[in-house]
Amino acid sequence: MIESKLTEALTKAVKTLYQQEVKPAIFQIQKTRPEFEGDLTVVVFPLLRLSHKAPEATANELGQWLMEQVEEITGFNVIKGFLNLEIAGTYWLSFFKSAMAMEHFGFQPQRDEPPVVIEYSSPNTNKPLHLGHVRNNLLGWSVAEILKAAGKKVIKVNLVNDRGIHICKSMLAWQKWGNGITPQTSGQKGDKLVGDFYVLFDKKYKAQVAGLVKQGMDEKEAAQKAPLILEAKEMLVKWEAGDAAVRKLWKEMNSWVYAGFDITYQRMGVDFDNIYYESQTYLLGKALVSKGLEENIFYKKEDGSVWCDLTNEGLDEKLLLRADGTSVYMTQDLGTAQLRYDDYHPQKLMYVVGNEQNYHFEVLKHVLKKLGKSWADGIYHLSYGMVELPHGKMKSREGTVVDADELMEEMAATAQKTSSELGKFDDFTPEESANLFEMIGLGALKYFILKVDPKKTMLFNPEESIDFNGNTGSFIQYTHARIRSVLRKAKAAGITPDNERMAGLSLEKKEKSLIKLLYDFPQTVEAAATAYSPAQIANYSYELAKEYNQFYHELSILKEEDPAKRDFRLLLSGFTSQVLRTAMGLLGIQLPERM
């Protein structure tokens, strides 16, 4: 890399010119801003205490020295305290040539070290996936891919919350009012069917509570004593006791939900290496709690509930087991974490979970540490912001929840509508066009969500998300299709670009800026992996596509008369399309050959 070579040279320069030994970190090398001449810029302000000279004088001296000593530097200029260096076109060309020859440009080979286990999705089996899960799934999947690209071993896991009071509510409602309905008999997707019964339970329960309040009962008391909730609680106790009938119904209804989830996941393009079920981990959690109780790390209240005191850690007291002995969310998560650690001995246990649960994960880490688990330090909560709608948050009671399946369907449908208005695909087979609309619709959705920094609350405006112009997934897909079209035409004309002829070329401005952007790709992947931020990949892809479009408009490729230049531009186009594919692949977005 030219940057490290420059740092080395600057260290030497400072030593010769100013007789000073310095650490390389003092040299700030950045890309020259486009309004100035040059490729790379050295900020000389921090060096003034070494030179004891004015900024311009220091910059000039260093520039002169670098010109003489570093062959890649072909010129420099100084503006205020900024030393702008011009890097030889031959350097960029040789970079380009070697990058093209690489098998996985931008990716690092997998390192031999413990894996990162990343959990995402984490659905409940009482309701279908919605917009919030969409952000979660896309983020988790993409971060996993980015980490892999950066050389990590990654295990993608899902944690299905398949047990608990909420599932009992759906089960109870189905028993009471379902009349034996199934996905098969109703033709409804299993997760939707079960979700409907959960909603039905809530409705009937609310009615009961209201009835009790009308009879003069206190509202809080009514909420606890309504017959339906008592029945649900009883069912949960039976479930934990292993009651055969309850377990049978539970298994059946969950299987409906899983079949439904699978369809959603598949369309969304996310997958998992392993799936954990809370029904299989909560006992392990309970065991951990008992052990902690024996060792006096936790304590029991008179009513039998078990707690962990975290007031010394600046937190509160936390419930770990209910008075009736059933487990809570935290109990399960303790067990799941332990199991996951035992399974993989990972360097990091990552959880992609919304920021509403920041406190929960802080507590989880502390409780595990209290239990003496040193690996708890490897727990990392990748906390992302909520997705809001133009009219505020999603509220199931107000019917503003955006269903994941419907959302994807709508995106594909809009892609179809827009495409047919442009009237481009008359020669496509129905399969080809369906495939394309899916690619465009899902690409728009994924890009819209992933381009926002994960930790920020984001606004999901359905109309804007479906827009195909500007900073969108479609823009990048279009750029790719455009490049592929040129390459097809070249091939049809019998042109096979020769990369031996480009050595002596002098680069046009747009050619050089395109190469420089391609040069940034590996460090962009690295930075995105460090920051766990697919947004950085999205922004890079957009920059690259935009730069290519400018190149495309300013210079002709196939009509270029000089065959060396023509070939070079073809190669540059081809490589750009490849990097776009790689980058967007990290976001789970496919790029079409035509659109």
Next chain:
RNA sequence: GGUCCGGUAGCUCAGUUGGAUAGAGCAGCAGCCUUCUAAGCUGCGGGCCGCGGGUUCGAGUCCCGCCCGGAUCACCA
């Protein structure tokens, strides 16, 4: 009230460890298709970077205080 996160153009968002005159897209206006895909390109207008102090040669970025918005502090998950 305690803790955590955010506040950048009318709207949605970028802005590396502090560096040059704070950038995109959308929306608005004006241009560019007999030439490789106009889902594109070019130009114009639009900003007390929430407010006030501080550190620094230099602050959207770091520190302190305040204002506003959100999350959380459940025998819900």
